[in-house]
Amino acid sequence: MKIKSTNQREQGFYLFLMISAYASTLSFGLYYYFIGAYLIAYAAGIAFILFCIFGLISFVYRNLVLLFRLSIATSLGTFFIQVMYTGGVQSPSMAEFIIIPLLSFFYKPKRDRYVFLVLSFLCILLMWPLTELGIAKNILHSSDRGLNSLFVQIFVFSIVAIFTFLFRYASTVKNKKLGASMKELKETTHKLIQSEKMASLGIMSAGVAHEINNPLNFIKGGIEVLDEELKKEKGLKLDHQPCIHVVKEGVSRASAIVSSLSHFSRQTDSMDEDCNLHEIMDNCLVMLMQKLKYKVEIDKKYSKETPFIKGNQGKLHQAFLNIISNAEHAIESKGYITLFTRNLKNGVLVEIRDTGSGISTADLKRISDPFFTTKPIGKGTGLGLSITYKIIEEHNGSISVSSEKGKGTKFAIEFRV
Amino acid sequence: MSNKVLFVDDEEINLFIMQKRFENNYDVVTSISPLKALEILESESEIKTVVTDLRMPEMDGLEFVEKAKALYPNTNFFLLTGYEYNEEIDNAVKSGNVTKVFGKPFDFDEMNEVIGKTFA
Numbered sequence: 357m358k359i360k361s362t363n364q365r366e367q368g369f370y371l372f373l374m375i376s377a378y379a380s381t382l383s384f385g386l387y388y389y390f391i392g393a394y395l396i397a398y399a400a401g402i403a404f405i406l407f408c409i410f411g412l413i414s415f416v417y418r419n420l421v422l423l424f425r426l427s428i429a430t431s432l433g434t435f436f437i438q439v440m441y442t443g444g445v446q447s448p449s450m451a452e453f454i455i456i457p458l459l460s461f462f463y464k465p466k467r468d469r470y471v472f473l474v475l476s477f478l479c480i481l482l483m484w485p486l487t488e489l490g491i492a493k494n495i496l497h498s499s500d501r502g503l504n505s506l507f508v509q510i511f512v513f514s515i516v517a518i519f520t521f522l523f524r525y526a527s528t529v530k531n532k533k534l535g536a537s538m539k540e541l542k543e544t545t546h547k548l549i550q551s552e553k554m555a556s557l558g559i560m561s562a563g564v565a566h567e568i569n570n571p572l573n574f575i576k577g578g579i580e581v582l583d584e585e586l587k588k589e590k591g592l593k594l595d596h597q598p599c600i601h602v603v604k605e606g607v608s609r610a611s612a613i614v615s616s617l618s619h620f621s622r623q624t625d626s627m628d629e630d631c632n633l634h635e636i637m638d639n640c641l642v643m644l645m646q647k648l649k650y651k652v653e654i655d656k657k658y659s660k661e662t663p664f665i666k667g668n669q670g671k672l673h674q675a676f677l678n679i680i681s682n683a684e685h686a687i688e689s690k691g692y693i694t695l696f697t698r699n700l701k702n703g704v705l706v707e708i709r710d711t712g713s714g715i716s717t718a719d720l721k722r723i724s725d726p727f728f729t730t731k732p733i734g735k736g737t738g739l740g741l742s743i744t745y746k747i748i749e750e751h752n753g754s755i756s757v758s759s760e761k762g763k764g765t766k767f768a769i770e771f772r773v
Numbered sequence: 774m775s776n777k778v779l780f781v782d783d784e785e786i787n788l789f790i791m792q793k794r795f796e797n798n799y800d801v802v803t804s805i806s807p808l809k810a811l812e813i814l815e816s817e818s819e820i821k822t823v824v825t826d827l828r829m830p831e832m833d834g835l836e837f838v839e840k841a842k843a844l845y846p847n848t849n850f851f852l853l854t855g856y857e858y859n860e861e862i863d864n865a866v867k868s869g870n871v872t873k874v875f876g877k878p879f880d881f882d883e884m885n886e887v888i889g890k891t892f893a
Contacts, residue, residue: 577791611878
């Protein structure tokens with residue numbers, strides 16, 4: 357026998373079916389025995405023994421479909437005998453033939469449903485000639501017929517009622533599952549849209565960077581020319597220097613921001629650029645300045661010797677931006693972010709520590725999973741850290757995260773050089 | 774020896790800035806189109822230093838440099854770019870077609886020094 361794994365619903369149903377089979381064969385068997393209808397009582401007894409055997413088999417083998425078939429076939433056979441000896445077509449047990457197709461609707465092979473449907477109907481039809489020929493007869497005493505009829509009707513009624521509710525329950529569970537997958541689908545779609553948005557943002561920021569750099573070039577060049585010309589003028593009433601200075605300062609800030617943007621969207625796959633980790637982190641700080649300004653104090657504990665690694669500047673920029681930006685998100689009102697670097701014997705250690713809300717132990721295991729996020733839908737894609745991990749790995753680096761709820765988080769990144 | 778420098782850019786304002794910025798130090802020639810710039814290089818063979826923008830409508834800066842460098846291998850070409858940094862630019866620097874890449878907004882002192890070296 358082949359071992360098949362069936363779902364829990366079918367196993368639960370089989371258990372239910374067997375319990376009702378034991379109960380009904382036993383009670384009907386005893387009832388018919390006491391009223392002297394031995395033929396039917398023996399049939400019920402044989403059915404009971406068969407059900408017991410099926411029950412035992414089901415402990416050893418898990419081929420539920422076969423057991424279902426055998427159990428339902430046994431029920432059909434027993435019903436047939438009961439009908440045959442309680443009056444044929446006139447038997448109150450004729451209604452039991454309805455139960456058979458109902459039961460067969462509870463398990464998987466759909467073909468079986470039609471097979472048992474047809475078989476039950478054939479049994480009903482067959483009962484007529486059997487009765488006419490006198491093969492099917494009523495062996496019950498006329499005094500027992502009324503009670504027998506009542507018992508049979510109660511039996512049919514209970515079985516139909518119980519299994520109808522069971523069926524209803526099963527379809528509710530199915531609907532719930534469907535609802536859950538619908539929700540999942542919705543979330544996934546949302547995440548896809550988000551990641552698409554991020555990609556478009558990269559392209560857009562690259563375009564913006566280019567368009568802004570041109571006018572910045574005009575301003576910078578123009579003010580420098582003006583500055584030099586004015587220096588030559590003697591006896592000017594206006595002290596133009598402060599004005600020139602603020603324009604220059606404005607240009608230099610704007611160009612720092614644009615340059616950070618272009619770092620982010622650099623479209624190159626080369627992995628042999630010399631990447632200055634201090635410069636990359638400083639660039640990230642410029643990009644995040646607006647968010648950090650009134651909230652976070654940055655404590656730079658950079659190594660004296662500038663750490664360089666070979667790799668892709670744009671990607672590293674993205675990785676560090678994600679980590680620093682997460683640190684900023686973790687800080688609710690006020691806090692510190694510490695950027696620490698150290699040159700190791702054969703590598704570089706970078707630590708990014710924050711005094712934010714921390715990550716729970718359960719979440720810590722999942723932070724690198726794609727699409728894992730604790731932020732509400734629409735606020736985070738759950739892609740940031742998974743991308744970060746990938747980028748760091750590409751650069752021969754490893755990340756270890758330690759965090760304490762309420763105290764803060766530390767990202768330690770070690771690059772092997 | 775002449776100290777002519779040719780600036781190629783499709784933005785008139787940029788050309789104006791270059792003119793103003795460098796006219797005290799060099800003999801500045803400007804061209805609003807790379808095609809015209811090729812003509813200028815043909816007629817004024819003494820030009821040995823060219824600074825070109827990257828994004829231009831007729832042909833981009835790299836194409837222009839490639840064409841011009843084939844004709845005038847001894848001329849120094851500099852690229853001025855808004856932000857782009859890609860492998861094509863990288864390769865142009867590696868092959869020696871482009872001597873140096875400047876980002877916008879450019880740093881006057883840096884560019885002045887680099888251009889100055891080409892006349893040394």
